[in-house]
Amino acid sequence: MRIKNSNKVILTILVLITFLGQSRAQKVIHHYDFNLNERVGLTPKDIILQFQEMGMDPVNHILTKTEQEIVEQAFDLLPPLHQKLLKEHLYSISFLDNMPNTALTSPVDESDEKMFTITFRSEILHQTISEWATWKEKSLYESSSGYSLFVEAGELNAIVYVLLHEATHVLDAALGISPKLTESDTLIEHSGFTHNIWTSINMPREEFRTTLLETTRFRGGGPIPINLAPEVYKNLLQTPFVSLYGMASWFEDLAELVTIYHLSKKLNQPYQISIMKGGVEVFRFDPIKNKEVRKRFKKLDIFYSG
Template sequence: MRLNKLLILAVASMVACAPLAFNAKRAERAKTPALDFSLYQFDAGTPLAGRVCDPPDFVLDYLRKMDERPDYAAHVFSEKERALVKTNLDLLPSGYKTILRERLLGLYFVDGFLGSGYTEFVLDGRGRVFSFMVLNSKVLKENLSDWLTLKETSAFVPDTGKVKITVDCGPSASALTWILLHEATHAADYAENFTPYVEPALWELEGKPERASGFADGAWADYAAPKDGAAWPYTGKVRFYGMGKGPGLPLSKAEEVYAALARTPFASLYATQNWAEDLAEYMAFYHLTQTLGLPYTIRVVQNNSTVFEFRPFADKDGPCLKRDAPKKLL
């Protein structure tokens, strides 16, 4: 009986100490100004278009240090660009708008930014998850098809001049439309946990809770490990924008890569990296194709002839459209 009492006391002590440990970790994180909620003048009543502003100096400093890019600068908008941003915010599905109004600290456009976009989480004093979004200002000027072609090609080592990859999302769509949907999905995921967690750092701060996810559970064994049934042989080799070790896929094998991708439930190569990117890519391309009616075709071209087409949302009975997407984001 005494042993049981000691055991109960020990467990109770551990439970009591756990919140203290988590709070200490959160406090340590908040020492970084960009991750300190109290430094943001957040007002849930501010329209989304009103949250498009220059990044605070502490956010710019954070981004510059993170990417070792002292040249990062706040973008200066033209009237046409501001109108484009407002139009694309208006195009967001209502579920996104509701979540972003409640949890988005700011939407910042940065000149010279690496990649297309970035979303970072910020915890308030109650442990609620907010976020800010950073977009490469070039997306304001680029055509979506051209932008995605450059992005897709960056994942491949150019070991041959006979093969090229093109992405067709129509002639007139803006690159902003896609990246805004992608990053807005991350922001929504941070707030609502449509996947078990968006990134391991947040999961640890929350105490590693167990969460089910209809979307992620069908394709992922773990955060960055697809289930065997997903049949994806290139785990760990998919890298974009020259980051990390640089591209890990030979361009000469592009047809094989996309043929393998077509047998999975993933909407893009980028989606194969982890379940958070999977959701962001899925929802972005879902709305581009199913809501906005845009095409989405990746073509592998060899000697000026198309040898393979990847069209994950063209087949209503295909593995992509059969996924259990979050109803709140549809």
């Protein structure tokens, strides 16, 4: 696939937040004193190479003092278990200009421990969660005159959302929260998070795969007419998924659930998607009020047990 570097094309890149690879067997864990500044580094060369092979030209971004403070604040807002386990499992973080997707969590190749590196698109440091989430959600739809969509998700910096999401992937791998991958789909030993929700890593149970939801980009489809958006979110409210992106795989499901739960219930931020027609709101999606989503909240206690 040949990709030119422009904002429009970036919108068409399939995966906005990606989780790459699986960690290896756990051996010895070294305990590090967490010092953020010591962990901000340059993006590993093989990650840059991956983007270059896609036709992109990402460039290492050195944080300004203000940006460093923004990142430090985002770490401070993480749930307690995230803060504890990142000290043991986060090898480094880095920032790139002109990165096609928002962030990437990857295992550190040379290590046989559960160590990870997270790469972020630096531009998100200058967006609010509302701005970034609106951009992401709009990428699901073809624009049409008269319709607009925005995500009301507060004024915190977008890195708060994105770090929480990516860090949850690190915890998932470190703790083995999602089921172990096996060669066969039929041999899955479900975890409490996937039982009765997923049939395989990227296949929600049949009752949640409505014809309309299966046409969305995060389910492998393409952008759909925005006038269908109210119906899309009505369908989503009949499922236990907190977001459309959460339907991409069970890894994304957990990361999205933890992130939107923490933002809403612990940081008192809104997370609602509003669809307007002719300046009038025709539908508002509020996943935190969805009974099927709420049933899953008690499973999130593990992230707050100290």
